[in-house]
Every structure is written in structure tokens, then in C-alpha cells.
Amino acid sequence: MARNAKPISRIAGIAAATFVVVAVLLAFVGIGLRVKTISGLGPAEWQAIQFTIAQSALSALLSCALAVPVARALARRKFWGRTFLITLLGAPFILPVIVAMLGLLAIFGRSGVLNDMLEMIGIAKISIYGLQGVVLAHVFFNLPLAIRLLVQGWQGVPAERFRLSAQLGMGPRMVFRLIELPLLMRILPGAFALIFVICLTSFAVALTLGGGPRATTIELAIYQAFRFDFNLGRAALLSLVQLFVAGGAAVLAFWLVPAVTFGGGMDRMQKRWDAQGNWARALDGVCIAFAVSFLILPLLAILTSGLRGLLEVPLIVWTSAWTSLWVALVSVLILLVVALPMAGWIATSRRASVEAIGLLGLSVSPLMIGTGWFILIHPYANPTDWALVVTISVNAMMALPFALRILVPSIRQTAQTYDRLSGALGISGIAFWRCVLLPRSRPQIGFTAGLTAALSVGDLGVIALFGDPDRSTLPLQMYRLMGSYRTDAAAGAALILLALAFGLFWIMDYWGRRNAIA
Amino acid sequence: MKYLTFAAGVLTASSAFAESPVQPILTVYAGDYFTSEWGPGPVIEKGFEKICDCDLQFSTGDLVPRLLLEGERTKADVVIGLTSDVTAKARATGLFAPHGQDNSALTLPIEWTDETFLPFNYGHTAFIYNETTMATPPDSFDALLAMPDDVKIVIQDPRTSLSGLALVLWVDAIYGDKSADVWAQLAPKILTVTKDWSSSYGLFTDGEADMVLSYTTSPAYHMFAEDDFTKKAAIFPEGHYFMVETVAKITGTDVPELADAFMSYVMSEAFQTVIPTANWSLPSALPTDQWPEGWAQLPLPEKVLFYSEEESTAVQEKAIETWRATLSQ
CATH class of the missing domain: 1.10.3720.10 (MetI-like)
Structure with a gap:
């Protein structure tokens, strides 16, 4: 043709x-x-570059990994309020960072709900401040995005595929290998690259939840160069580094994306014969409950403190x-x-x-x-x-x-x-x-x-x-x-x-x- | 027909309004917080416009970076809000003219001889605590260092915030070469470091931290605006770092008389008496007995530590690097 x-x-x-x-x-x-003038980068800047890449990669990896079971559960279960829940789960992604941080601290902070509960049952308190806090916050922001991208991918699979696999007597493992794995291969590299780049430019949240200058990111160094030292040369150089790291990750990820297509369908409703077992139901239930509690509780904290201040x-x-x-x-x-x-x-x-x-x-x-x-x-x-x-x-x-x-x-x-x-x-x-x-x-x-x-x-x-x-x-x-x-x-x-x-x-x-x- | 008459009336009214003589404009660059409804900007604007027959317009943003970007072409006539730790960079632009006011009228706890940058308010760095949750606050900087590690402090990053910068200069002024040891002792007590003052203060008021790096005047806000007398500044005999905000005139201003009038307005009683409650800081040229009611009772340090512009510039980089290197371990 x-x-x-x-x-x-x-x-x-x-x-x-x-x-x-x-x-x-x-x-x-x-x-x-x-x-x-342009001067080279000092040890402080190199440390910032290393930390930035490490925390971004870790955050992106964890966001993608956690999103797979949650998105699958949301894609193959039908329940009342499901579409609203999917929309609501997207909320953390669109929160302004400072607001989200206060919400996260209300739950996971030193005097947060979680630590109060741990104290009540006599277990040592946990500290959010450190690399774990940076990753926790970034997963909180970006898990919703990964979930949404994956749910859309799942919903894009023609219903006839699942019908056919059921007629052929394929079990959950075969369905995963033949339909879901290629789907993940198509979506995850791009999602990873995107989340990696978002985390790369993080700054105020990384510093605060990272517990101090150990958690200095490239963006902080750029901010310092622009607004404090007014060293435009160093600011431009650091921006270029950030651009190259982001560009490298993106080119690599999109190069990995295989060209998989499922062909056209009749736009029927999807029905999943492979996911009817009790174990599968229980697993999906646990995944959805996890996502809801992790993503919604900090939002509730913002809601309650906000309602108090609304009149002022x-x-x-x-x-x-x-x-x-x-x-x-x-x-x-x-x-x-x-x-x-x-x-x-x-x-x-x-x-x-x-x-x-x-x-x-x-x-x-x-x-x-x-x-x-x-x-x-x-x-x-x-x-x-x-x-x-x-x-x-x-x-x-x-x-x-x-x-x-x-x-x-x-x-x-x-x-x-x-x-x-x-x-x-x-x-x-x-x-x-x-x-x-x-x-x-x-x-x-x-x-x-x-x-x-x-x-x-x-x-x-x-x-x-x-x-x-x-x-x-x-x-x-x-x-x-x-x-x-x-x-x-x-x-x-x-x-x-x-x-x-x-x-x-x-x-x-x-x-x-x-x-x-x- | 009635509507036509009405419309004509409106038109005449608006053209009559437009015919009034065009007022000269005084452009004042200020920090973003300054001009908000809750900052000192609106009060100052109203006060000055009452006496100047002019239109005072604020323009907000980062002061020094903006002036450096704009250079000679700057629209500013006056710049307000430069702290003494950035005046060196501002002075180096060569954009500023002498302030023309009498420095001896100042009531600062230190001697001020600068002919270009005129102080309009001041405060000191201090750690703020809540007396209902902290029964035995430290009574000296040494005591602060000796506190148990489960007392948590939140501070600001000296690379992104002026109050954070003031803290490293404070430590340097007290401890000098031993600063690294001080930071090592403080490290386990530092809950976290934030980009700016407001995030730190939010963590403190939310109960996440026991103490916060702020100003000696912070309790005043809680006392006079909220009737809350539980927030206190810990006063240390080693001294507190002095933080002063200044105002300065641009040489190339097209309204020099207005700019001069503004500089003398800054020194006037009208300006000085509104500063405490408008900016939650201490007036630069007003004897203590004329401070607003209650302000004279505010606990203030007896000893004040201060680096001049040259000293501050000389130690800044090293002090910040000591802070960064020690807290990064």
C-alpha cells in the first residue's frame, strides 16, 4: 500500500x-x-548531581513498581464509585508541593498520625527525614500518574483479546505473559522517564524531607546560583547538566519502547475471565486499599487543617x-x-x-x-x-x-x-x-x-x-x-x-x- | 433618553476625573512579602501618598538579582528591604546614591555609618519555642548545644534564605574556628532544613519541631495579633546576630525630590510607629519609650553581634561551606 x-x-x-x-x-x-565567567563544578555540586540522580531513579522505579498491581486491580475490577476513585487517586499529583508536604508530615511526620499510633502500641517512632522521606514524597506525588497511565493502557486493550484468551482456556499467567506484559513494556519506560525527570527538578520537598544539605539537588544549586550568588555562568552550567541527565534518561527510555499494537476491537466492555478467583479478588482488594490509604490520608489532613483556616x-x-x-x-x-x-x-x-x-x-x-x-x-x-x-x-x-x-x-x-x-x-x-x-x-x-x-x-x-x-x-x-x-x-x-x-x-x-x- | 443622559453623565464624570493633573509616580522595589495585604507596604503607601501628592507604586521580586539584571535601565526610584548581608552586592552595582539622612537620628543597638543604605527596621536571630511544650528552654547557646538529641530544631538553608545565612554568621560570630564542632553537636538535633523561613515556621506551629530559627520579634506577632503568650524567644548571653533591613535611593531616578522625600518619610515618626505591627520588627529611629504599647516589654538580647558588610562578605562562603560539609556527613 x-x-x-x-x-x-x-x-x-x-x-x-x-x-x-x-x-x-x-x-x-x-x-x-x-x-x-564560567568556572567548573566543585565537590558540593558533584555531590548534588549524584544525589539528584539516585533519588530520582529510586523514586521513579518505586512509583512504577507500585503502580502495576494497583492499576491492574483498578482496571479489572468493577465496583461502585470506581471512576470517582480513579479520579480522586490522581489528586496528589496536582497538589502544590508545599501543601502536599504539610499533608504528608501530618501523617508520617514526627508528630504525625502514624507515629502517634506507633507510640500507642509501644513501637519506636519512625523518622521520615532522610532519603526515605524524599522517596516517600516523590512516590506520593507520582504514583497517581503512573497508575493513571497504566489504567489507560489496560483499558485500551480490546475486550476481544480477553474474550479470546478465555475461550482458549488461558490462565492468569498466560494472560499476563501474552497481553499484560507487552502492555507494561509499552507504557512503563515512558512513565519511568517522565517521573524520573519530574523528581530531577524537585527541590524544596527534597531538602525538607531529606533532612538537610545531604539532600541537595541540582535544582537547589541552580536556585542558589541565580538568586543568592547571582552566578549566571554556574546556573547555566548546572541547567545544562540537568538537561543532559533528563535528556539521556528520556532518549534511553523511549528507545526501549517497543512498537506493540493490539489491532482494532469492537469497543465492547472488558470482561476478565482470568481474574475471577478468590485469591485474585483478595489481592486486588489489598492493592486498592493500600493505594487509597497512602494517597488519600494526607489529603484528608490538608482538608481538616484547611477547613479550620477557611474563615480567616x-x-x-x-x-x-x-x-x-x-x-x-x-x-x-x-x-x-x-x-x-x-x-x-x-x-x-x-x-x-x-x-x-x-x-x-x-x-x-x-x-x-x-x-x-x-x-x-x-x-x-x-x-x-x-x-x-x-x-x-x-x-x-x-x-x-x-x-x-x-x-x-x-x-x-x-x-x-x-x-x-x-x-x-x-x-x-x-x-x-x-x-x-x-x-x-x-x-x-x-x-x-x-x-x-x-x-x-x-x-x-x-x-x-x-x-x-x-x-x-x-x-x-x-x-x-x-x-x-x-x-x-x-x-x-x-x-x-x-x-x-x-x-x-x-x-x-x-x-x-x-x-x-x- | 434617560439612559442617554445617564451615559453622558458617566462619560463627563470619567473625563473630569482624567483631567486632574497627572501625579508623578514613585516606583519602589520591594520584596514580595512586603507589599502583600499583610505586609507593611499598604500602610506605607497610604502614609506617604498623604504627604507627597504622588502615586507610590510597588514592584515586587527578588531585589538584588533584579537590579543586577536591569542595571542602569532599572525602573526603580527607591529600593526597600535590602538586608545588611546583601548590601555589598547591591552597592557593587553602582546604582545607588547617598541617602542624605542623618545617621545620628537612628536608635539601633549598633553604630551605623553607612551613607547609602538607610536602616528602617531591625531584629535579631533567635530560636523560638512554645513554653507549654518546652519547660526548660536553653538559656545560652552552649546550653542549646548540650540539649538532649530528642529536642528537635528546624532551621533554614543559608544557601537559599537570608535568615539561614544569618544563622551561620551568628554561629561564626560566637564560635569562629570551632564552628564545625558546633554544627556537629547541633546536627542530631536539627530535624530538618527548609528552603525558606515560612516553611520552617509552619513546621514549628504545626508542632513538628520544638524550636525554630526565627527572629527575636516573632513572639510579638503571636502576642499582639493572636493574644497568644506561649511563644517565646530563647535569649542567649553570648549575643544574637543583628538583622537590619535598609532602604536606598537609585542615582538615576527621574523623580529625585520624591525619592528624597521618601527617605525622610522613612525617618519620620509616622513611618517608624507603624513599622512594629506592620512588619513585626523593631523601628530603626524611634526611642524605646515611643514604641507601641507592650513592645518595650519584649525580651531582647543585651549583646548584639554584627558583621559589617565587608566582614560578612569575607566570611560568608566559608561559613556556609562549613555548615554544608558538617551537616552532610
Whole structure:
């Protein structure tokens, strides 16, 4: 058949990818204009690099490993409230880090619920502070993402596969080997790379839960270089190191992704004949209970402390919530304009490793991008006037890798399944997007949009670097409250933030899954 | 027709409003916390606009990095909130003009001779505790080091926070070459290190830590804003590190008279009397007997330790590295 009759044009995708690369490059150019001297890295920096890679790898590995049994349990059980539970389990991922940290400490901290219980039954207290705390926090944030990516993968398996395997009398082990293992191979490397990069740029949480300067990450060193020493050369150098580590991990992971497709199905409901045994049921029950208690308890702690402070929240916090809301919506719009064509391009490329471009925006420190653009904008305009525009762009760029990871597998599957049929019917270009790709990827688009909105609401971003006091976002107000002793009101603001982020996520995710074809 | 008249009325009203003479603008760069509704910014803005016939506009962000990025093209007329540990970097930009005020009017516990950076408030580093949960607080820095290891302290990172930097300078000022031993003794008691002051303070008020590195003036917030008299600063005879915030004028300002007027406003009684409750710190030019009610009773250290800009610059790097290396073991 004619290979040149590709239904998806690559031009838009390549243009979108170029836009991202240029945006990041420009930041480096801006910094480069001001760098006077570059010195090498000292032992403190090398220690930070080692620690950063170790904790990121460990966090990503554990998040992925724990996600497999939980996602399988969620994918093959039907129970009341299941879809709501899946959405709720996503909440930790969209929490602003400082809020999440207080929630985690309320459960696992020195005077947390867990230690109070251990003390009551006479067992020695455990300490969260150290590498274990860093990994615990990162798994708390990222387990939800890994679970969601895997659940979507499982749900993408045509129901006919499971029906056929049951007819052939395959047991759970054979089903795992022939259907589930290839599925995991397809999703896990990408999920690992993504979580690895997220953990790579962690900083405040790693320091606090890591218990001190032992837990210094590259991002902290970048922050120090920018804001304290104002050593732009070292900041740029460290940013490059971070970029290379992230890029290396991403290229490796996406290169490992095998091209597995399941072929088309009739979009029946999945039924799992292989998972009807009592053991399987009990195991799934335990997995789901584990995930619920680990992920939901800290959220409850945030809820209870937030409710106490809600009445003390001043009016201006609500105004900022409004700013955050529209910043989030514009970010979603920009993200979709960039991510959809890029996902289409990647999905039809022979090399999956081009997806690594999407990770650029996430692996470069927002401080680096903010400062670089500040230097470029300053000769021509007042950067403060551009603070929200820059914030919106950075939000969209940070969400891009998640968007690609969610969209690419679905678009690839759809394109491979339907490109011959569409070719025969003469459907291509915009029409192929409108009639085939978009409807079939609706759950993924909804999920992506929800995630971007939530991340954008919760992210402090670059606005702190050159903000305008009258146009501040919700996280900024929350930090201001914390910075002026108003801890209770800050907890209230955190709750509003959580509600706004989760509400946006839920609405968009629900839109995607409602009446979805797949 | 009625609506038309109404619309015309609104239009005339708004154009009449626009015709009033354009007020000159004084742009003041300040730290982010400063201009929030809960910071001193709004009170200062209102107070100065009452006397200056101008429009004071705050612009927030990181002060020194921003000035370094902007250089000569900076929009700032005045910069407020530079602590004495960063004034060396700020001075090196060459952007600042003499403040033109009389330093002898200052009421600081140390002598101030700087002609460029004018102090507007001060405090000292201190460890804060809750007297209901800590019956025997340490009464000296040595006693702090001798505390059992299950008493937990939370501090800030000197690489990312000015209060954290003040702590390593404090230790250096008391113990000098023995600083590494001090950090080794403190290490098991340090629950954790946070990026900024507010995360540390949150951990303390949440009951996660027994003591927190903060300021001698922190109890004042709890006393006067919350009627809570249980939070205390542990006062040490070895002395406390002095932290001062300054204001300075930009040489290239296009409204020099306004900038000068602002500098003298900073020294005025109107400004000085609002500083304590607006910024929860001590006024720089106001005799103790004129402090707001209750403030004079606040326990303050008798001995004050302070590194001048040059001394601070000279020891900073080494003090931070000693801290990092010892706590990383």
C-alpha cells in the first residue's frame, strides 16, 4: 500500500516541536548574553548531581513498581464509585508541593498520625527525614500518574483479546505473559522517564524531607546560583547538566519502547475471565486499599487543617483564585495547540525518541527560563507587564511532556488501526483529526487538559521572579500568607487551591470520559 | 433618553476625573512579602501618598538579582528591604546614591555609618519555642548545644534564605574556628532544613519541631495579633546576630525630590510607629519609650553581634561551606 498516503501531516507537529526548542534555547541565549565567567563544578555540586540522580531513579522505579498491581486491580475490577476513585487517586499529583508536604508530615511526620499510633502500641517512632522521606514524597506525588497511565493502557486493550484468551482456556499467567506484559513494556519506560525527570527538578520537598544539605539537588544549586550568588555562568552550567541527565534518561527510555499494537476491537466492555478467583479478588482488594490509604490520608489532613483556616482567608485570596483560574484555562488552550500536532507527529514517526523533545520544558528549571526571557524582554519592554504571559507559556511547556505521554500511545494506536481504512475512504489531514483521532482520543484529551489546568493552578512558576503585586496568583498569595505568620489562613488558601485544581481536573477529565468511544 | 443622559453623565464624570493633573509616580522595589495585604507596604503607601501628592507604586521580586539584571535601565526610584548581608552586592552595582539622612537620628543597638543604605527596621536571630511544650528552654547557646538529641530544631538553608545565612554568621560570630564542632553537636538535633523561613515556621506551629530559627520579634506577632503568650524567644548571653533591613535611593531616578522625600518619610515618626505591627520588627529611629504599647516589654538580647558588610562578605562562603560539609556527613 502507498506509504506516502499518511493521514497525519507532520508539518504542524514539527513546527510545534521547533517552537518548544526555540523557547528553551532563547532562555539559554538570554543567560549567555550576561555570563561573564564560567568556572567548573566543585565537590558540593558533584555531590548534588549524584544525589539528584539516585533519588530520582529510586523514586521513579518505586512509583512504577507500585503502580502495576494497583492499576491492574483498578482496571479489572468493577465496583461502585470506581471512576470517582480513579479520579480522586490522581489528586496528589496536582497538589502544590508545599501543601502536599504539610499533608504528608501530618501523617508520617514526627508528630504525625502514624507515629502517634506507633507510640500507642509501644513501637519506636519512625523518622521520615532522610532519603526515605524524599522517596516517600516523590512516590506520593507520582504514583497517581503512573497508575493513571497504566489504567489507560489496560483499558485500551480490546475486550476481544480477553474474550479470546478465555475461550482458549488461558490462565492468569498466560494472560499476563501474552497481553499484560507487552502492555507494561509499552507504557512503563515512558512513565519511568517522565517521573524520573519530574523528581530531577524537585527541590524544596527534597531538602525538607531529606533532612538537610545531604539532600541537595541540582535544582537547589541552580536556585542558589541565580538568586543568592547571582552566578549566571554556574546556573547555566548546572541547567545544562540537568538537561543532559533528563535528556539521556528520556532518549534511553523511549528507545526501549517497543512498537506493540493490539489491532482494532469492537469497543465492547472488558470482561476478565482470568481474574475471577478468590485469591485474585483478595489481592486486588489489598492493592486498592493500600493505594487509597497512602494517597488519600494526607489529603484528608490538608482538608481538616484547611477547613479550620477557611474563615480567616482574606478576600484578596479569592481574587487571586480568579486570576489563577483564567491563567489555567489559557495555559490549557496553548498546551493543546502545541501538544496535539506534536503528538500526531511523534505517533507516526518511526523513532519514539523524538518524544524526548517534550521533556525539554520540564527538565529546564523555570528559574532559568524566567531569567533568560527576562534578560531578552527587558531592553524592549517592562518584563513585569509580561509576567502572566511568561507564566502561561511556562505552565504550558511544563505540562507538555505529560500531554505527550498521555496522547501519543492513544493516537499511535488509532492511527495504526485506522490509517488504511481512512486512506481507502480518502480521509486525511484535518478531517482525519476531526473524524477519527479526536473522538477516539477524547478521554486522553480530557485527562491532558485537566492535568494541565490543575498543574497550572498549583504552580508558583516564574511569577515570583518578577510579579506585579496587583496581579498575583493563588499559590503566590498562599506563600505570602505563610510568610507573614498567617499559617491558618495559608492552610485555608491551600484548601481553596486544592479544590480549584481538583475541580478543574475533574470537570475536564469527566468531559473526556463521558460518552467517550474507547 | 434617560439612559442617554445617564451615559453622558458617566462619560463627563470619567473625563473630569482624567483631567486632574497627572501625579508623578514613585516606583519602589520591594520584596514580595512586603507589599502583600499583610505586609507593611499598604500602610506605607497610604502614609506617604498623604504627604507627597504622588502615586507610590510597588514592584515586587527578588531585589538584588533584579537590579543586577536591569542595571542602569532599572525602573526603580527607591529600593526597600535590602538586608545588611546583601548590601555589598547591591552597592557593587553602582546604582545607588547617598541617602542624605542623618545617621545620628537612628536608635539601633549598633553604630551605623553607612551613607547609602538607610536602616528602617531591625531584629535579631533567635530560636523560638512554645513554653507549654518546652519547660526548660536553653538559656545560652552552649546550653542549646548540650540539649538532649530528642529536642528537635528546624532551621533554614543559608544557601537559599537570608535568615539561614544569618544563622551561620551568628554561629561564626560566637564560635569562629570551632564552628564545625558546633554544627556537629547541633546536627542530631536539627530535624530538618527548609528552603525558606515560612516553611520552617509552619513546621514549628504545626508542632513538628520544638524550636525554630526565627527572629527575636516573632513572639510579638503571636502576642499582639493572636493574644497568644506561649511563644517565646530563647535569649542567649553570648549575643544574637543583628538583622537590619535598609532602604536606598537609585542615582538615576527621574523623580529625585520624591525619592528624597521618601527617605525622610522613612525617618519620620509616622513611618517608624507603624513599622512594629506592620512588619513585626523593631523601628530603626524611634526611642524605646515611643514604641507601641507592650513592645518595650519584649525580651531582647543585651549583646548584639554584627558583621559589617565587608566582614560578612569575607566570611560568608566559608561559613556556609562549613555548615554544608558538617551537616552532610
